[in-house]
Amino acid sequence: DAKTTQPPSMDCAEGRAANLPCNHSTISGNEYVYWYRQIHSQGPQYIIHGLKNNETNEMASLIITEDRKSSTLILPHATLRDTAVYYCIVRRADNNDMRFGAGTRLTVKP
Amino acid sequence: GAVVSQHPSWVICKSGTSVKIECRSLDFQATTMFWYRQFPKQSLMLMATSNEGSKATYEQGVEKDKFLINHASLTLSTLTVTSAHPEDSSFYICSAYYRDRGLNEQFFGPGTRLTVL
Numbered sequence: 430d431a432k433t434t435q436p437p438s439m440d441c442a443e444g445r446a447a448n449l450p451c452n453h454s455t456i457s458g459n460e461y462v463y464w465y466r467q468i469h470s471q472g473p474q475y476i477i478h479g480l481k482n483n484e485t486n487e488m489a490s491l492i493i494t495e496d497r498k499s500s501t502l503i504l505p506h507a508t509l510r511d512t513a514v515y516y517c518i519v520r521r522a523d524n525n526d527m528r529f530g531a532g533t534r535l536t537v538k539p
Numbered sequence: 540g541a542v543v544s545q546h547p548s549w550v551i552c553k554s555g556t557s558v559k560i561e562c563r564s565l566d567f568q569a570t571t572m573f574w575y576r577q578f579p580k581q582s583l584m585l586m587a588t589s590n591e592g593s594k595a596t597y598e599q600g601v602e603k604d605k606f607l608i609n610h611a612s613l614t615l616s617t618l619t620v621t622s623a624h625p626e627d628s629s630f631y632i633c634s635a636y637y638r639d640r641g642l643n644e645q646f647f648g649p650g651t652r653l654t655v656l
Contacts (some may be wrong), residue, residue: 465647472543472647473583516582524618525571525612527645530582 433517438534441511447504449533451517460521462493464502466513467532472488473516476502507537541567541637545648553624553656560618560651562633568613569635573645574606577630589616623655 434452445469453462472515477484477491479500490503493530504511516532552558555629559566562572564633570591575583588596595608607619620627634647 459564467583470630470650472545472634472649475644475646502653506606513580522643525645526573526585526588528585529575530583 432443433519433530435530435533437531438536439506440536440538441447441504443537443539444508445504447511447535447537448505449502449504449515449517449535450499451502452499453517453519456519457521458487458499459523461519462491462497462500462521463520463527463531464489464491466494466517467516468513473529476515477527507532507535509539511535512537513522524531541635541644541646542634543633543635543646543648545633545651547651548649549553549652549654551654551656553620554624557621558623559654560620560631560633561643562616562618562635562648562651564614564635567635567637567639568585569616569637570613571636572610572616573634573636574608574616575632575634576619577632577650583632586618589642620653625655628653628655644655 450471461480464476465473467473477489479491492499514532514534544563548559565611572589574586577583580612586601589608591610597603611615630650632650634645
């Protein structure tokens with residue numbers, strides 16, 4: 430599976446949009462981009478995933494560049510409870526296991 | 540979404556003893572489950588893939604005789620840390636693979652914190 434690169438940490442003001450970038454320049458055509466987050470001392474929580482089109486759900490939006498080499502997870506109105514480590518993972522549809530990189534530690538501040 | 544539970548949520552044991560951790564898929568059947576380990580301030584590291592009715596597949600560097608995995612049913616996988624030592628103290632997380640009507644995802648358990656004295 431392709432490797433991903435994320436900034437180690439980011440801050441965001443409460444109520445503002447949090448934009449978390451992810452580079453995956455070696456992504457293959459059959460690989461999806463997944464985002465999970467892990468709040469302290471809990472298991473990872475699925476957020477969203479996509480192949481090439483932008484996606485939106487009740488938690489977040491995922492913007493994937495046209496060349497698919499990078500993506501951005503957007504939390505439209507960050508709250509203090511969104512403070513967590515966010516993981517961007519690239520995975521083939523036929524590959525069941527999920528391998529985590531270092532992620533981005535997002536801190537939402539009042 | 541699908542729910543995965545783990546038991547216990549935390550355990551403290553003496554060095555040399557064995558500890559069993561359970562991972563259950565509560566509202567779905569999972570032919571494949573995964574076990575991860577996470578040390579403080581580090582990311583999750585995949586330890587092994589657990590397949591119902593067959594032997595687990597271990598990642599390189601993970602001792603299969605030390606970390607025994609049993610996936611005897613479609614809703615339960617167990618990880619037994621045998622002869623635990625302080626360096627085995629970690630946060631152990633399982634996940635279950637869920638496939639239904641086009642949804643093809645992994646759902647994670649809440650984790651088990653193991654402390655070996």
